[in-house]
Amino acid sequence: MSPTMSTWQELAAEKKQRQQAAIPKDWIVAVPPVDQLDVTDVPAKCGLLTPFELEITDTSDVGVLLVKLAAGQWSSIDVTRAYYKRAIVAQQVTNCLTEIFVERALARAGECDAYLKKNGKPMGALHGLPISLKDQVRLKGLETTIGYVSWIGDYATRDATLATILYEAGAVPFVRTNVPQTLMWPETFNNIFGRTLNPHNRKLTCGGSSGGEGALIGMKGSPLGVGSDIGGSIRIPSAFNGLYSLRPSFNRIPYEGSTNTMEGQDSIPSVLGPLSISLSGVKAFTKAVIDLQPWTKDPLAVRKAWDEEGYQLKEHGNGKDLCFAILWDNGYSLPTPPIRRALEIAKKALEAKGFKVIDWPGFNYGELSTTVSHIWAAGSLEDYATTTAKIGEPVIATMALDGVSSSLEWLTPIESLSAYELWQLQKKRTELRKAHLDLWESTASLTGTGRPVDAIISPVAPYAAIPHGKNADVTYTMVWNGLDCPACVFPVSKVDPYIDVKEPRDKFLSKADEFFYNLYDPDFWQNAPTCLQLVGRTLEEEAVIGMTEIVDAALSAYKSLG
Structure with a gap:
């Protein structure tokens, strides 16, 4: 801490x-009043x-952007300045x-x-493309706090491995x-930068922990x-x-050199990955990074090169007779x-193209x-306490706007476990992975293709973006981390209060299921995006x-x- 500053707040x-x-x-720019909930049109109207x-x-x-940049039709300076301006507008209305x-x-x-101009060819596969980074990917000379006041002033002496690779690929x-x-x-708030809002409805959370992204x-920033x-x-x-x-x-x-919480917890490690305005952006990022051999x-x-045959779905009937399974609910929350x-839209769309869709x-x-x-x-509580103790910053216990935690709060403290107790959990996880693998293999008898189900289509959450402090169900996502299954999110529709009416229910799968049922108000959620995730097998990106x-x-x- 600077000698002139006596508190973490300062x-x-x-x-x-x-x-x-x-x-x-x-x-x-002039920002709209707080009661303007949808701010996605501000960049077009603010005049900047x-x-x-x-x-x-x-x-x-993103594919179009990359073509124009590689051909010199649009300069990287022009594209970067344009996105920077829009990012700064997004900052002023969402705090991202x-x-x-x-x-x-x-x-x-x-x-x-x-x-x-000098070489007559692009620098790499991501030539000239502006790329935003979650506040974990270290860049030389910049602070990386991951929301901890204690880490203010910790300037990186080198780039994270992923940043190095992105530079090699020509990114900005x-x-x-x-x-x-x-x-x-699964929300975004800290004691340094504050709360990030959802641009589609600022009363709703943007999610987390990559909420700023x-x-x-x-906001197309x-x-x-x-x-x-x-x-x-x-x-x-x-x-x-x-x-x-x-x-x-x-x-x-590659994660090496990026900052993280709970470092050393390697049973279910965090992974880095792309978010984008387009699926072409997801592919371009993934292929560009893998092609530069991060294992070196x-x-x-x-150590696995980009698998073009995998992308062409050679092991999945060459993409001609796919069978998808839908996870309608996970037994915890409808x-x-x-x-x-x-x-239902995804099922109808796939069936209209001749693909088979079954229930998972x-x-x-x-x-x-x-x-x-x-x-x-x-060991997470000890990890958080050790970090924040350096400066006396409190560990945030709720994401609620009023600061009052609920019985469904996500970060429920439990006592630290012994090494032996942790081993038993890791053993149980391995057993569950084996059981899930056997279940997936057994679906070969249901698909009619001679293969097991090609992919699972699942909710990302039981709801669209939810009010601040209420995002307490991550069961639809965390299970795929436990199983180490790659998953790709794609947009489907938006909430429509005239169609998405609340239906009477008198039985619930859990307290959380009942809580979210009672919370749901189609008018409040109007126009919130709805997305799903497609889940595949380990290392099948x-x-x-x-x-x-x-x-x-x-x-x-x-x-x-x-």
Whole structure:
């Protein structure tokens, strides 16, 4: 702590002031009143972005951006400046950023433009593309706090491995984004930067822990970003903001050099992965990183090259006779009407294209969820307390707006476990993984293709984006971390109060199920995005992306029919 600062509150306030000072003064805009809930149109109406900059940032396909950048049709400086302006607008209405470094990013963009002009070819697969980074991926010379006041002033002496690879691929890291303190929340709030809001409805959470990424990209303030996921932290913000994303298998994307919470907990490690405005962005990021052989830089990175045959679905009937299984509920909480409708839309869209869709057989996902959460909690309280004790910052105990935790609060403390007790949980997880594998293999008798189910389509959460402080169910995401299954999120629809009416129920699967049923109000959720996730087998990222492309195309065709 600086000798002139006596409290953690003063240190946090000073950091926030430095962040505000990093915003160019002529990029400050008139923000709408707090009662304007949907702020997604502010960038187009605020007058900061030129028509050309709006054209750039309204481009809905990362593949198109990459083609224009590689051909020199659009310069990286122009594209980076356009996205930076839009990111700063997003910051002013959703509070989604942490680190702002405009001149540094523009200088990097200039290097990309100079390289293209000199060599007549792009620098790499992500040439000139602005990429946002969750406040975990270290960049040399910048602080990385992950929402801890204690880590203010900790300046990175080198780039994280993923950042190094992104530079090699020609990308332009240009902002870092907000997270919850400890990262172990499905919402986004900390004592330094405050709360991040959902741009579609600022009374709703943006999700977490990659919530800043979700809100930023939901505002089209970045075309492609990096988040992390230990229990849904990429997928939940992606779903709540209507985006595409990928939770890859353990260590497929390099984590080395990035900051994390609960470091050393390797049974269910966090993974880094992309969030994007388009599925082409998810693929471009994943392939670009893997093609640069991360296993030569990160000792834990899986030595597995990009599998083009996997992407072409060679082991899945070459994509011609796929069979998808729908997980209608997980036995813990029923999806609310908008999510149920999204599942039904996906089924109809796939069947209209001639694919088979079956119901996923039941599994004890409740036991798996409990096992996973107890593995996380084995030493987490000590980890948080050790970090915050350096400066006396309190560990945040609730994400509620009024600061009062509920009985369904996500971060429920449990006593630390002994090494032996942790081993028993890890053993149980292995047993559950084996049981789930056997179940998946047994579906070969149900598909009619001669193969087991090709992929599972599941809710990301039982609801669309939920009011602040209420996101207490991550069971639909955390089970796939426990099983180490890659999962790709894709948008389906939006909440429509005229269709997604609340239906009477007198029986509930759990207290959480009853709580969310009573909370659901279709009018309050109006226009909130609804998304689903496609789940594949371990280390099958390429096939998951390929199958999600098929589902996405089927949905587009189905919607075009009205």
